[in-house]
Amino acid sequence: MSTKQQQEEEKRRLVRERVRDFPDFPSPGVLFRDITPLLKDPLAFKAAIDLLEAHVKASHPKFDYVAGLDSRGFLFGPSLAQRLGVGFVLIRKKGKLPGPTESVSYTLEYGKAELEVQSDAVKPGQKVILIDDLLATGGTMRAACELMSKLQAQILDCIVLIELTFLKGAEALKPFPFYSLLKYD
Template sequence: MPAAAPVPGTMYAEQERRLSLVRERIQEFPDFPSPGVLFRDVSPLLKDPVAFSVAIDLLEAHIKTSHPKINYIAGLDSRGFLFGPILAQRLGVGFVLIRKKGKLPGPTESISYSLEYGKAELEVQSTAVEPGQKVILVDDLLATGGTMRAACELMSKLQADILDCVVLIELKSLRGADVVKPFPLYSLLQYD
């Protein structure tokens, strides 16, 4: 007997249920780290193995659907290190560290970028990727986009082919996606 066709809308409803489970585990802290800022904390998500697994499942599904051939996941210091290695393992690819300046041994490439109150630097080992290798950058959150943009430029210095910038949370009102352009961006959850 042939399998029944899925009921229209059930796949969408399941996707929304899963996204809702992840969204419920994001905790809000008003006025942190400074007055007027609404901080979105992923710590409760990390404490819930079911919700965390669902978040990883959803990110993995996006990557598999959109980018069937990749070489590396590159995680941004530090919360990209929470999501990136798991995604890399599930996808059967390597994981690359993009760290704050001075944290990696051996020859490195670095890039400076501006923050709201100063400058910062990111670096990657010079041999992390070979020219033309396909990379997806991963972090927990995109706010103003400066750190993700710097990471893209850093990987471009190594001549990586950047397929996507993937984040769990995007703060849409800060327009970080505009800063990341022309590199593509995918966010699982969006907040205004």
């Protein structure tokens, strides 16, 4: 293993150590992956952004925006966008953005929801990377892909910090590219 690979593995280990498990939250049988300790630790947060930045630079040398999903995508997206020298776009829950918006409805495990983006957030053909903290069933990220597609953006990647692989959310995102920093079975 090269020195660079060792450094990346050490950063990944630090990030993983700062994800805390809460059994039976928010309901019995659910194991919640809590990123609060990661956010409280500046070295671990920096390691997470470093790893995400390395992935994006290696995979997508030129693009226009990082688009973050409400609300935890807002924690990682602006830092990543700033590092990469691009703008940040908000993808919000319905009713949270001023001005003209585009929206898409989607199904959650417990009902329906809607995501919105300002109509002028991206121009047709602009290249976008989507980011959120976690991928479970993939419904929210898939809705964000549909929203960006409505604006005729080119989606280069869907990125998350944590993927719950047993819920098969990555399959719901096809054909859009997908990357997760940490995987949990």
